[in-house]
Amino acid sequence: MxxxxxxxxxxxxxxxxxxxxxxxxxxxxxxxxxxxxxxxxxxxxxxxxxxxxxxxxxxxxxxxxxxxxxxxSGRSPLEALSIGVDMKDTDIALRCNIVTLSEDEAYEEKTIIDHSSGEITTEEAKVLIDAVKKELETEEFHYYPGVSYRHLTIWDHGYVADLTPPHDILGKQIGEYLPEESKLREMMKKSFDILDHHPVNQKRRQMGLNPANSIWFWGAGTRPAxxxxxxxxxxxxxxxxxxxxxxxxxxxxxxxxxxxxxxxxxxxxxxxxxxxxxxxxxxxxxxxxxxxxxxxxxxxxxxxxxxxxxxxxxxxxxxxxxxxxxxxxxxxxxxxxxxxxxxxxxxxxxxxxxxxxxxxxxxxxxxxxxxxxxxxxxxxxxxxxxxxxxxxxxxxxxx
Missing domain, CATH: 3.40.720.10 (Alkaline Phosphatase, subunit A)
Structure with missing residues (x-):
């Protein structure tokens, strides 16, 4: 059978x-x-x-x-296994979506339009995550590209922060849902400046597609067993x-x-x-x-x-x-x-x-x-x- x-x-x-x-x-x-x-x-x-x-x-x-x-033990640690990231016991994995936010307001006043950036291709997304990685990666935070809009950040000696899934707040203003942890919040804000006018997103706009103009952290967790x-x-x-x-x-x-x-x-x-x-x-x-x-x-x-x-x-x-x-x-x-x-x-x-x-x-x-x-x-x-x-x-x- x-x-x-x-x-x-x-x-x-x-x-x-x-x-x-x-x-x-x-x-x-x-x-x-x-x-x-x-x-x-x-x-x-x-x-x-x-x-x-x-x-x-x-x-x-x-x-x-x-x-x-x-x-x-959290969503992101399971995704880390797939990508081949060997987490230490002191690591925290974070899901790192690239999402579409509205563009004209201050970051805290922006609205989340699309949690998947129009189901962006893996090839486009890798270019964008690499751009974020180049500017934001440190000894404490490491970025790993995944599939389509779904990516991974490993936080060395972090903690399981309370984070909101982006698909839970579609159409809402993001301010009250941003991480309380200042390091995570600042990286999200900086990512908008890195991504919003990136050539990949300029091309996507010309094609009538949603730009992938910000990262969004969620799904924190510890090494799974x-x-x-x-x-x-x-x-x-x-x-x-x-x-x-x-x-x-x-x-x-x-x-x-x-x-x-x-x-x-x-x-x-x-x-x-x-x-x-x-x-x-x-x-x-x-x-x-x-x-x-x-x-x-x-x-x-x-x-x-x-x-x-x-x-x-x-x-x-x-x-x-x-x-x-x-x-x-x-x-x-x-x-x-x-x-x-x-x-x-x-x-x-x-x-x-x-x-x-x-x-x-x-x-x-x-x-x-x-x-x-x-x-x-x-x-x-x-x-x-x-x-x-x-x-x-x-x-x-x-x-």
Missing amino acids: KYVVVLGDGMADEPIEQLGGKTPLQAARTPVMDAMAKVSEQGIAYTVPENLPAGSDVANLAMLGYDPQKYY LDDFEAKTGKKGAMVSAVDLLKGIAVGTHMLNLDVEGATGGLDTNYKGKAMAAVDSLTEEGADVVYIHVEAPDEMGHQGSVENKVKAIEFLDDQVIRVVAEELKKRGEDFRMLIGPDHPTPISIRTHSKDPIPFMIYDSTREIEGQKEYSEEAARSTGLVMEHGHDLMDRLLQK
């Missing part, structure tokens, strides 16, 4: 008037998931404990079977993701990290390439469990784009779930598949919520009486509630 997790990041939502009172998951054309729903188990699960932030870090740890109360996935579950695991957070979790848990050409973390990602890499890992590379993480629904939720969130879910259904299921059956493999988001990212708030997620577990070897569709409403209607989302992995593995 092979095991697959298809994680549509932020896929769950609330009913939207524009969609006739349906959620994006209900409105999307998802014939594969809906066919599975008729013979599968559905329910809801709480992936984010009340005392922890509703982040993809906490929620994906839970979906992988790691109790966040025990294993969570994660148990080996195979030792924990008895199964060899593989990870397919475009983002450093999930790649870092894979490094920390000693899962096989699968790199896929064209995997961007955006709506334009190489969905089929991810699906095929996952299947090959199960049938040719000895993996027992593969975790396919697709970031696009979450990004579209942050952008407030109803149309593109629906598209992302449709792409997930047709180019990931369909491809994986058909290929595994073609290769004679029995499999169980867990489908779900890590957390909701409702269009109405453009950020994550702690509401429970709808999940579905499909088994290619047996059919049960299921629901007419896979959706938030269908999952709630079954009455199955997993109070601890980290127990879902054991449920998938039938432990």
